[in-house]
Amino acid sequence: MLKPKSSNIPKATRYQNAAIDYYMGLTNSSYLHYGYWEPLPTQGEELTLTRLRVAQESYAAKLLSFIPESIKTVLDVGCGIGGNAAYLCSRGLIVEGLAPDALQQERFIKNTNSQVPFYLTRFEDFHKSYSYDLILFSESSQYIAALDLAQGAARLLDSGGYLLLADMMRFDAEYQEGIFSNCHVASELQAALEQAGFKLIKTEDISTQVAPTIDLCVDNFRTFGLSTVKYIADVVAIALPPLYAIGRWAFKRWLEKPIAEGLAARAIFENHLCYSIQLWQLSKGD
Numbered sequence: 001m002l003k004p005k006s007s008n009i010p011k012a013t014r015y016q017n018a019a020i021d022y023y024m025g026l027t028n029s030s031y032l033h034y035g036y037w038e039p040l041p042t043q044g045e046e047l048t049l050t051r052l053r054v055a056q057e058s059y060a061a062k063l064l065s066f067i068p069e070s071i072k073t074v075l076d077v078g079c080g081i082g083g084n085a086a087y088l089c090s091r092g093l094i095v096e097g098l099a100p101d102a103l104q105q106e107r108f109i110k111n112t113n114s115q116v117p118f119y120l121t122r123f124e125d126f127h128k129s130y131s132y133d134l135i136l137f138s139e140s141s142q143y144i145a146a147l148d149l150a151q152g153a154a155r156l157l158d159s160g161g162y163l164l165l166a167d168m169m170r171f172d173a174e175y176q177e178g179i180f181s182n183c184h185v186a187s188e189l190q191a192a193l194e195q196a197g198f199k200l201i202k203t204e205d206i207s208t209q210v211a212p213t214i215d216l217c218v219d220n221f222r223t224f225g226l227s228t229v230k231y232i233a234d235v236v237a238i239a240l241p242p243l244y245a246i247g248r249w250a251f252k253r254w255l256e257k258p259i260a261e262g263l264a265a266r267a268i269f270e271n272h273l274c275y276s277i278q279l280w281q282l283s284k285g286d
Contacts, residue, residue, distance in 0.1 A: 030111040031056035031083030032104075033139050033166075034213040034275070036206060047216040055213065060087040066164055066202060066279045067093075067134060075132045075156060077123050078140020080104055082111035089116060098126055099140075124148050126156075134162040141167045142183045149189075150196035154282055163198060163280040165189075168273050175272035179261050183273060198280040210275040214266045222263060 027049060035055030041047060063084065067074075072094055076085045079097030081104055088095050089112065097108055098119045105120050112118075119126060123144055135153045137144075144152075153163045169186040190200070237244040261268070 027052060027056075029053055029056055029083065030081060030086065030107075031060070032080030033059055033084070034210045035059045036062045036209045037212045038209055040208065041212050047212055047219065049216075052213060052216055055209075056083065057087075060084050062206070062277065063136070063138065063164065063166060064088065064091055066204075066277055068162060068279075071133045071162065073133045075135045077135060077137050078143065079108060079118070080138075080140075081107035082109075082116065084136070084138055085116050086112045096132075098123060123152055126152070128156060131158045131161065132156055133158075134164055136164045136166075138164075138166045139168070141165055141189070146184055146189045146192035147195075150192040150198065154196045154198070157282050159282055160284040161282045162201075163193070163282070165276070165278045165280070168269070168275050170272055171274050172272040175268075178268060179258070179265065180268060180273055186274070186276065193280055197283040199283060200278060201281050202279040204277050205274050206277060207269075207273075207275045211266060211269065214269055218263055218265055226259075 029052075031053075033056060035052055036059035037051075037055045038058055041051070060083065064087070067088075074088060074093050074095045076088070076095055076097045077099075079085050079099050082097065085095045085097050085108070096117045096119065097112075098121060099105065099108070100120065100122045102120060105118050108116070108118050135156060137149070141149055157163070168180060168183045169189065170180070170183050171186055173185045173187070175181060193200075233244065233247065236247060
């Protein structure tokens with residue numbers, strides 16, 4: 001997950017950033033992604049943070065399984081706090097990370113033991129005198145316009161180089177407002193990549209293996225977040241009734257809808273989105 005900092009970013013992206021902060025506090029993990037639950041939890045089985053961390057490690061292994069054996073150098077775009085980069089480095093790959101967030105930079109350097117170069121910049125502004133074998137977008141493609149992503153990746157790869165995408169995507173182009181509406185429309189992203197000279201080599205829909213993390217986050221928020229908010233509201237209602245009245249009005253005016261939408265995240269995801277891992281290859285020159 002990539003978390004850009006800007007005063008003019010869209011509301012959907014700001015909701016995503018708030019979710020990232022919540023997710024970081026919830027997991028206390030070196031990974032900043034949804035994970036890959038395999039085996040899947042059985043119906044009624046408790047979802048735990050311990051199992052989530054196992055799923056996050058499995059996700060990194062899943063990404064590695066998509067990387068061709070010939071790959072040596074990787075640019076991890078929207079590298080988060082370093083979990084994927086550290087994992088890939090431990091498997092012998094030469095990795096560099098990129099993100100525009102100084103807080104993530106600090107965590108990234110710590111989690112990679114200062115062994116992985118980090119570039120504090122936006123992908124759109126990034127230039128290098130050399131190219132990479134593979135560019136990785138793990139839950140970061142949604143923060144970059146499709147054409148910028150495709151053309152930027154083509155610029156940083158040699159002919160025959162690879163692009164590995166792993167992210168939520170909208171299969172429903174009519175879903176245009178809400179917590180996941182900043183995700184790319186899958187068909188539009190595909191068109192941009194093909195226009196830039198990429199060919200789809202391998203793809204897999206892992207929506208089912210990702211969904212338990214959404215359930216875990218929603219359950220924790222419902223159990224701990226909402227109960228805490230209710231307790232604070234009850235105390236304020238007793239101690240400062242006028243302030244409680246203002247807070248209740250503000251809640252209904254600005255917070256009630258996004259909170260309700262967050263609690264319905266699993267249904268929104270299933271109805272409008274999928275989670276796809278895609279390996280693309282840039283056309284080889286003649």
